[in-house]
Amino acid sequence: MSSADRHRGAHPADKELFGMEMLPALQLATADLSWLLGHGYARTSALKLVGDRHELKERQRLAVGRAACGDEAREKRRHSHLNAEHLRGRAVMVDGFNLLVSLEAALSGGVLLHCRDGCIRDMSSVHGSYHAVVETDAAILAAGKRLAELGAASVHWLLDSPVSNSGRLAQRIRETAAAHAWAWAVEAVFNPDTALIAARDAVVISSDAMVVDGAECWFNLAADLILEGHVGTSPWVVNLRNAPSTTPGKSRTQESCDTCR
Known part of the structure; x- marks a missing residue:
């Protein structure tokens, strides 16, 4: 297929x-x-x-x-989370698969979870293999437009190199960036989580619990895009936050x- x-x-x-x-x-x-x-x-x-x-x-x-998530974890994540306006002029590092799979699910009518910590998480899993879908290009474009609107100074996408087709997705992201004159770096690395957690001078874009718990600061881009109507017309969001x-x-x-x- x-x-x-x-x-x-x-x-x-x-x-x-x-x-x-x-x-x-x-x-x-x-x-x-x-x-x-x-x-x-x-x-x-x-x-x-x-x-x-x-x-x-x-x-x-x-x-x-x-x-x-427990109360302590929720409060820790809330404290390190930045508002959208705080991305202006900042370097950004994107947990690529984590973000795109959620946006693809939103665009194709998949179940999305509004979680207790405020994150939007999808029900999909990428276990060693990723395949682009009809909505992949639209997901990349939605993320790119929003990051440009928010004024991020630089954007560095990280993908899991052990996941099959990560190289193809990286090229797809580069091509979208070039078409819109977005100065993005796109890299497939063995363990993006480690690099994201170690990024002390950048805002981390992810909803992965381990990543956001370890990041110095992070932004909930998937929730921003989905809840504010930047992705699709009526995404299926199940409210488990409240x-x-x-x-x-x-x-x-x-x-x-x-x-x-």
């Missing part, structure tokens, strides 16, 4: 798994998992406990796992965990 035929859209079961009637359970599960993570529970076992308690399907568990508070009262998940601590 060529890129002209591929999309990064919704899974056939997503309408049922992420419909409005499922939202309360998903929000409560996100709140429960966030509480457990904030109290030192291991992510894998905590997610199983919450998923079993709320009878979540595998894809719903994946969503809750991506959306949840999960119901579980304090001072406790859910049954939390009560059972207190019993077994």
